[in-house]
Structures are given as C-alpha cells and as structure tokens.
Amino acid sequence: MAADHLDTTPDAEATRAFAALRGPLLAVGYRLTGSVADAEDAVQETWLRWAGLAEADRREIRDLRAWCTTVLSRICLDRLRSATARRERYVGEWLPEPIVTPLGAPRPDDPLDTVVRDDSVRMAAMVVLDTLTPQQRVAFVLHDAFDVPFDEIADILGCSTAAARQHASRGRRAVADASPPPREPLEHQQEVLGRLVTALASGDVRAVAELLHPDIRLVGDSDGRGRTARRVVTGIDKVARFLVGVVASYRPGALATARPVLVNGDLGFHVPAEPGGGRYRDLDEHVQAVAVHDGRIVAIYDVVNPDKLTRVPR
Secondary structure, rough: HHHHHHHOOOHHHHHHHHOOOOHHHHHHHHHHHHHHHHHHHHHHHHHHHOOOOOOHHHHHHOOOHHHHHHHHHHHHHHHHHHHHHHHHOOOOOOOOOOEEOOOOOOOOOOOHHHHHHHHOOHHHHHHHHOOOOOHHHHHHHHHHHHOHHHHHHHHHHHHHHHHHHHHHHHHHHHHHHHOOOOOEEEEHHHHHHHHHEEEEEEEOOOHOOOOOEOOOOEEEEEOOOOOOOOOOOOHHHHHHOOOOOOOOOEEEOOOHHHEEEEEOEEEEEEOOEEOOOEEEEEEEEEEEEEEEEEEEEEEEEEOOOOOOOOOOOO
8 A cells, every 4th residue: 555655645746747737727617607606616626637647657757737637627628518507597687706916015825826927817807708609618728728639629629620619709700899999007096996986985987987988887796695796787877876875875085995906917896895874775895907008998897796705815
C-alpha cells in the first residue's frame, strides 16, 4: 500500500507545475460555465485525476497545460449540460456568477484577480456566451480564446472535427452579432456611476434618465429569492423609473453601506443586506455590474440570488 501511495503522489516539482496552471484553468472553467463555483470544482477535479495517475503515466504527459485543459473542459461540459436543465426551473432571468474583487492594485496572489483582467470575462461578454449551446460555447471558447486544436475539441465534444469547427463558427457568429461595447477606462466609469448615485439619492428621475444609454437593459437574477426585476427592463424611461422607485422603497440611508467594487473587472456595487421597518422593505444583498458605453450606462446586471454571492469578499 505504501509503495502504491508513493507511486501515485506527485512530487513537489510536479505539484508546483500544476499550481502554476490554476489561474489559467480557472479562466477556462469560468468562461465555459459562467460559475466560479463550478470552475473551482472543475479545477479541483482535474487535480485529483492528474494526481491519481501513476508516476509513469504522468511522465508521459508532454504538455501538462493541454492535458489539464482537455480534462477540465470535459468536466465543464457536463456541468454546462446540467445547468441547462436547471435553468428550465429557474425563476426569472439567469446571469453568470459575478467575480467580485476590490478596487485598487491587482493582487497577483489571487487567481481570480488574474482572470478578470481579460475583457472576455466582463459580465456583458459572459451574458453573450450564455446564449450559446453547450457545444458551441465549448468549441468557441476553447478554440478562439485558448487556441485548442479542433481535433482535440472534437474529442471533448464526442463529434467529428468538421462538426467541432461548425459549432465554433456558429458560436463565433452569435458572439459577433451581440458583441458588447469595449470596456471604458475605469475613471470614466467612476464619473458616470458617481453621478448615478447622486441622482438616485435625490430621487430625480430626469437626472437618472440622462445617464442612461438608449439601448439600456436592466437584468435581475434572483431565482425568486430576492427583490429585483423578474423580467428584463429596457428603455430609458422604464429603467429610470424602476431604479428611482426601488431606491424609494428602502428606508432612508439604507444604501449608504453600498461600496464600489470591481465586478468581472468593471466598476459596480456590492450592497449589503439591511433591515427595513415600517413601510420600508428589507434590502436584500446585491451585486450590481454596470456597463458604460459612450459615457452612458448601457446595461445593469443585478445579482440577488444568494447562491451566486457566496464568494463575495465582505
């Protein structure tokens, strides 16, 4: 038993080699699943499968990154298919799990901080990926973002190489058709969101409306477990009145504890839960991602489902 254990336990150098891949693998897993929890679980499962190999089998792996990406992608494909089934029972809209990181200097020791530097994991971009089928998403992300060859993608999907190319092509077209605007500099985002906070605090619908882009969309995600928009709200007037009305339903000062954070690399807010009282509603915990385009807010993503807020640094 002891000999077998020694034969299947990676040495320190091999363990460090896998640890160096944790950030890149998390990036793959998150883009494939839209879930931090699923991405972390997939990375851990990949580690367990690799560590469970005999030492001789591990030595035969010429490209550890490619091997791990393939294994992780198969795991994520299973989770994607499971998520598709869960969404049929989901109450309201579905958003990716937000990656919340603090404002300030990057933290190189945090793999998630590395992940969100890529524009492709912005909330607006992740929402587009959610419109793809699992096969399209895997083929498009692996090939276009991580340069995985189509023959390997075909092996992951269990299809021909030609079919894998077709899945990626369809995903690419869908993403191009719904491509979100480029990320604006953080200082521009801060200026716009600062004005929004001021306008909401004053209850000025017109001032709020002036900050909204004609294509504004507000998407809430609660699974019926918190207060937010049950359906997508579109149009300047509707979104402005919705925002002002929601703020007025909470007790005065309830939003004072909200703090600016980075949500998938863009400026947003973390709003802690606060009790109501009297005629005022209780305030649920929220994470709100905001997309700014041409100096105006083009999208607000409001995540209230507590299952998607378990990794928020508080």
